[in-house]
Amino acid sequence: MGNTETPMLELVDVHKSFGDVDVLKGISASISKGELLTFVGPSGCGKTTLLRIIGGFTPITSGKIILDGEDIADLPPNMRDTKMVFQSYALFPHMNVRKNIGFGLKLKKMPQKKIDDRVDELLALVHLEGLGDRTIERISGGQQQRVALARSLALEPKVLLLDEPLSNLDANLRVVMRDEIRNIQERIRITTIFVTHDQYEAMSISDRLLVLNDGIIQQIGSPSDIYETPDNRFIAEFVGYVNFLEGKIESFDQDSSGLFLVSTEYGDISLNKINEKNFDKGDDVFLVIRPETVTLFPSDAEDMPNMLKGKIQHSMYAGNLVKYTIKCGDREILIDQYNPKDSIKFRCGDNIKFTVPRTVHAIPKRG
Amino acid sequence: MAEAVAGNDQRSLLYKIRIFVNSHLINMFAGGLFALLAIFLAFPIVMVFIKSLWGDDGFTLGFYQEFFSYNFYYWSFLNTMILGLSAMVILVVVGFCFAYMTTKGPNWLRKPLKVCALMPLCAPPYIFSISLITLFGRNGMVTNFFDLNFNIYSWTGVIVAQCLAFLPLSYMMIENVLNSQNPSLEESASDMGASEFTIMRAITIPLAAPGVLKAALLVFVMTIAEFGNPAILGGRIPFLAPDTYLMITGEGDFNMASVLSVVLMVPCLIIFVIHNYMLKGKGYTTIVGKPTAVDPKDMTPLIKYSLLAIVIPVAIMVLLSFAVIVMGAFVKIVGVDNTFVIDHMLNMQSNTAIFNSVKLSLLAGLFGAIVGTLLAYVIMRGKFKGRKVMEMMALSGFALPGTVIGVGYIMAFNRPPFLLAGTIWILILNCAFRFLAVGVEAGISKLHQISIEIEEASADLGADFITIFFKVILPIMFSAFIAGFIYTFMTTMMSLSSVIFLVTPGFDLAAVYIYLTAQLGELGLASAATVKMMLIVVICFASLKLLAKKTGLDVIEK
Numbered sequence: 037m038g039n040t041e042t043p044m045l046e047l048v049d050v051h052k053s054f055g056d057v058d059v060l061k062g063i064s065a066s067i068s069k070g071e072l073l074t075f076v077g078p079s080g081c082g083k084t085t086l087l088r089i090i091g092g093f094t095p096i097t098s099g100k101i102i103l104d105g106e107d108i109a110d111l112p113p114n115m116r117d118t119k120m121v122f123q124s125y126a127l128f129p130h131m132n133v134r135k136n137i138g139f140g141l142k143l144k145k146m147p148q149k150k151i152d153d154r155v156d157e158l159l160a161l162v163h164l165e166g167l168g169d170r171t172i173e174r175i176s177g178g179q180q181q182r183v184a185l186a187r188s189l190a191l192e193p194k195v196l197l198l199d200e201p202l203s204n205l206d207a208n209l210r211v212v213m214r215d216e217i218r219n220i221q222e223r224i225r226i227t228t229i230f231v232t233h234d235q236y237e238a239m240s241i242s243d244r245l246l247v248l249n250d251g252i253i254q255q256i257g258s259p260s261d262i263y264e265t266p267d268n269r270f271i272a273e274f275v276g277y278v279n280f281l282e283g284k285i286e287s288f289d290q291d292s293s294g295l296f297l298v299s300t301e302y303g304d305i306s307l308n309k310i311n312e313k314n315f316d317k318g319d320d321v322f323l324v325i326r327p328e329t330v331t332l333f334p335s336d337a338e339d340m341p342n343m344l345k346g347k348i349q350h351s352m353y354a355g356n357l358v359k360y361t362i363k364c365g366d367r368e369i370l371i372d373q374y375n376p377k378d379s380i381k382f383r384c385g386d387n388i389k390f391t392v393p394r395t396v397h398a399i400p401k402r403g
Numbered sequence: 404m405a406e407a408v409a410g411n412d413q414r415s416l417l418y419k420i421r422i423f424v425n426s427h428l429i430n431m432f433a434g435g436l437f438a439l440l441a442i443f444l445a446f447p448i449v450m451v452f453i454k455s456l457w458g459d460d461g462f463t464l465g466f467y468q469e470f471f472s473y474n475f476y477y478w479s480f481l482n483t484m485i486l487g488l489s490a491m492v493i494l495v496v497v498g499f500c501f502a503y504m505t506t507k508g509p510n511w512l513r514k515p516l517k518v519c520a521l522m523p524l525c526a527p528p529y530i531f532s533i534s535l536i537t538l539f540g541r542n543g544m545v546t547n548f549f550d551l552n553f554n555i556y557s558w559t560g561v562i563v564a565q566c567l568a569f570l571p572l573s574y575m576m577i578e579n580v581l582n583s584q585n586p587s588l589e590e591s592a593s594d595m596g597a598s599e600f601t602i603m604r605a606i607t608i609p610l611a612a613p614g615v616l617k618a619a620l621l622v623f624v625m626t627i628a629e630f631g632n633p634a635i636l637g638g639r640i641p642f643l644a645p646d647t648y649l650m651i652t653g654e655g656d657f658n659m660a661s662v663l664s665v666v667l668m669v670p671c672l673i674i675f676v677i678h679n680y681m682l683k684g685k686g687y688t689t690i691v692g693k694p695t696a697v698d699p700k701d702m703t704p705l706i707k708y709s710l711l712a713i714v715i716p717v718a719i720m721v722l723l724s725f726a727v728i729v730m731g732a733f734v735k736i737v738g739v740d741n742t743f744v745i746d747h748m749l750n751m752q753s754n755t756a757i758f759n760s761v762k763l764s765l766l767a768g769l770f771g772a773i774v775g776t777l778l779a780y781v782i783m784r785g786k787f788k789g790r791k792v793m794e795m796m797a798l799s800g801f802a803l804p805g806t807v808i809g810v811g812y813i814m815a816f817n818r819p820p821f822l823l824a825g826t827i828w829i830l831i832l833n834c835a836f837r838f839l840a841v842g843v844e845a846g847i848s849k850l851h852q853i854s855i856e857i858e859e860a861s862a863d864l865g866a867d868f869i870t871i872f873f874k875v876i877l878p879i880m881f882s883a884f885i886a887g888f889i890y891t892f893m894t895t896m897m898s899l900s901s902v903i904f905l906v907t908p909g910f911d912l913a914a915v916y917i918y919l920t921a922q923l924g925e926l927g928l929a930s931a932a933t934v935k936m937m938l939i940v941v942i943c944f945a946s947l948k949l950l951a952k953k954t955g956l957d958v959i960e961k
């Protein structure tokens with residue numbers, strides 16, 4: 037065994053096909069105890085399917101689901117130690133809040149007194165004190181969400197599964213509930229898988245993200261890994277706006293300074309050591325340039341390394357930043373300049389210079 | 404890593420069995436239900452087919468040959484078809500007129516006409532035989548009053564009785580179609596200068612056509628399958644349903660009875676298939692978004708009076724029929740000796756029959772509702788192949804003529820391993836399975852409203868199939884369960900065609916009692932029993948309406 041800590045949940049080469057459509061094509065990943073991992077990816081990429089396979093609602097085509105050391109792939113949902121919060125909440129309409137939360141405990145034949153105590157504890161945890169006797173129709177959407185969460189937590193599952201839990205809430209409530217879910221999760225340190233198609237939601241709630249597309253894992257990593265050092269174009273674009281600059285590795289100096297020189301159509305760019313990728317001299321690469329990493333200078337500024345020339349084509353003032361569209365050669369580059377109050381303001385048609393930081397990330401052109 | 408995983412092969416046998424049971428419980432239930440459907444619906448029908456082809460010397464087509472070579476037999480078939488077609492044509496026209504008047508006619512007429520059109524629902528179809536005999540029989544009120552020489556035991560009698568009996572079916576379906584037409588279509592046609600007659604001809608009728616066709620087919624099936632009216636009023640005219648009965652009670656010829664049954668069943672099954680598969684989803688949806696309420700317009704006088712000329716006499720006939728039945732229950736002999744008597748109502752034999760019927764209906768209703776609810780659940784939520792077949796089997800009881808199932812039951816259950824003949828069980832099972840369709844459909848439509856995630860959540864929280872069914876599904880589906888119960892109760896109360904084959908002497912049922920007394924001309928006794936039966940049925944309807952109001956689940960409209 038490589039690492040000392042056994043993962044709470046391990047997916048081993050999970051495949052799933054519906055008929056002859058392969059939805060999941062070999063997913064392997066592991067989640068450690070107490071971690072919040074988010075499955076994120078565009079709609080239809082198989083997030084729900086993967087979550088339902090873990091919960092036992094969708095049979096697996098092949099592969100293993102190892103929960104705390106035991107392969108549970110062939111167990112029905114009622115024999116798995118995972119609990120799911122459904123997108124529709126799936127609260128029982130004929131029971132009140134308390135009965136809903138206590139449902140699983142009652143099935144376990146826990147004495148009523150203990151159920152009552154546990155339900156009280158959970159009501160407090162999700163801030164629903166005093167609403168226990170309400171019927172489900174008589175509480176709001178956000179409160180229903182909390183009941184669903186409490187109901188799943190009641191049984192102290194090994195892994196909590198949440199499928200787009202915020203999608204039925206309106207925008208403001210979504211942020212509140214997001215923070216609250218994270219808060220509760222950190223407090224009771226429950227291993228959690230969260231599914232969303234919203235990359236900002238994913239980045240702000242997770243310990244790690246699992247980016248899914250085309251039925252395969254595109255990348256697993258912390259939010260900053262994913263945003264700052266994406267493995268490929270898909271991920272780079274999925275988590276935020278990005279300018280790609282095509283280039284070729286000219287010099288390859290791996291020992292002392294660790295600098296690389298990448299030549300582009302618009303000028304040479306030197307970068308710090310290029311990650312762990314096995315680049316070679318002559319490789320074609322894309323430079324991943326996030327709009328907020330670029331610095332703008334007037335056209336008469338002194339030349340500096342990594343400085344390119346361009347012309348302001350369009351600008352949009354948004355209070356905390358100005359969004360500039362720069363014409364550079366025959367292509368457009370988007371630049372965000374924060375704190376406009378203390379920066380030089382450029383107008384349309386102004387010739388400018390801009391610098392790309394040495395920390396810029398490069399990805400191979402192929403793949 | 405691999406060595407840390409408890410291999411699935413090392414799990415104990417008990418644990419493996421537990422996994423299997425938990426994962427397949429719903430399928431096991433499905434298997435059980437499938438077996439029930441196979442034994443109590445398919446098996447009797449198969450028996451009928453076999454008996455029609457299997458004589459003392461093995462396989463033979465001889466019985467069919469016999470059928471087609473004797474006047475008496477094939478006329479029985481032709482007459483039945485003629486009866487079905489005539490009733491169908493008449494009822495489409497009359498049903499349309501009623502539906503048009505109650506949806507577009509003058510406001511003050513709508514309610515009373517609707518009541519008249521629906522009234523026959525709360526009485527068994529054969530009530531009209533009794534009322535027609537009371538009115539037009541040899542000693543009938545009308546016959547005597549006008550001194551007519553009129554024979555009600557004739558084609559006219561049978562057709563009129565059938566049309567009155569199945570008016571609600573035709574009316575409800577056509578009214579439903581007209582109600583779902585977008586009034587703006589007619590308004591815009593009228594805006595472009597079309598007269599009411601043109602609108603009716605160019606818009607209303609063509610748009611209603613697919614729905615009306617469905618109604619027509621159902622009327623056809625119901626009228627050819629009906630036993631009571633042709634049996635009581637048919638006199639010497641051969642019809643399939645009563646002939647099947649005579650073939651068994653009179654001649655004890657099960658082979659020929661089976662042939663007649665097959666011949667009756669084939670058109671019914673064809674129409675069932677057309678209805679369920681070819682016409683499914685056919686029909687025009689003209690309302691997009693919210694229907695707009697429109698003020699009733701005045702009808703063109705010519706149209707109004709032509710429709711009224713059809714509608715009013717029919718409405719009067721319906722009212723008159725009910726009136727003479729109620730009267731018949733309380734006077735000595737209607738039209739002959741109108742002195743008040745209570746004897747008919749107090750008749751012991753009749754009360755015992757009613758009591759037996761209630762008992763049977765309660766049991767059949769309960770059994771049918773349980774099986775129906777379970778079936779709906781398994782059909783909707785099971786993950787096995789053959790759910791469609793199961794649904795079709797469950798619904799087919801509705802399409803199969805009662806006489807055919809009755810014949811099938813006596814042949815299928817009169818010997819081990821299913822020796823049920825002579826017990827109340829054969830009656831309970833017969834009624835429960837014949838009328839399963841409504842409970843199943845109500846259950847299915849209720850389940851459509853329940854998100855499947857509710858059940859998944861229950862399983863997730865540790866519930867197995869049985870717990871989910873009783874703790875979560877049944878409470879939510881309770882209204883469908885009750886609807887299935889009341890419907891089965893009600894139809895079992897009135898049903899005659901199947902049970903008449905299965906009752907044993909000494910165990911009278913209300914429907915059979917009414918039929919036999921009507922046959923014997925004991926109209927007072929027949930009327931009195933009918934009145935009591937109607938009271939019970941009306942209570943059932945009221946409960947169903949209340950249920951619909953409370954839960955939005957309307958089985959009557961179907």
Ligand SMILES: Nc1ncnc2c1ncn2[C@@H]1O[C@H](COP(=O)(O)OP(=O)(O)O)[C@@H](O)[C@H]1O
Nearest residue numbers: 054055059077078079080081082083084085086
């Ligand atoms: N029961 C099913 N039968 C057939 N195809 C399905 C089924 N469930 C999901 N799919 C397909 O699998 C793909 C992934 O679906 P899903 O997991 O729901 O995506 P996501 O949750 O990422 O939006 C989709 O293309 C969907 O159409």
Ligand SMILES: [Mg+2]
Nearest residue numbers: 083084085200
């Ligand atoms: Mg999804």
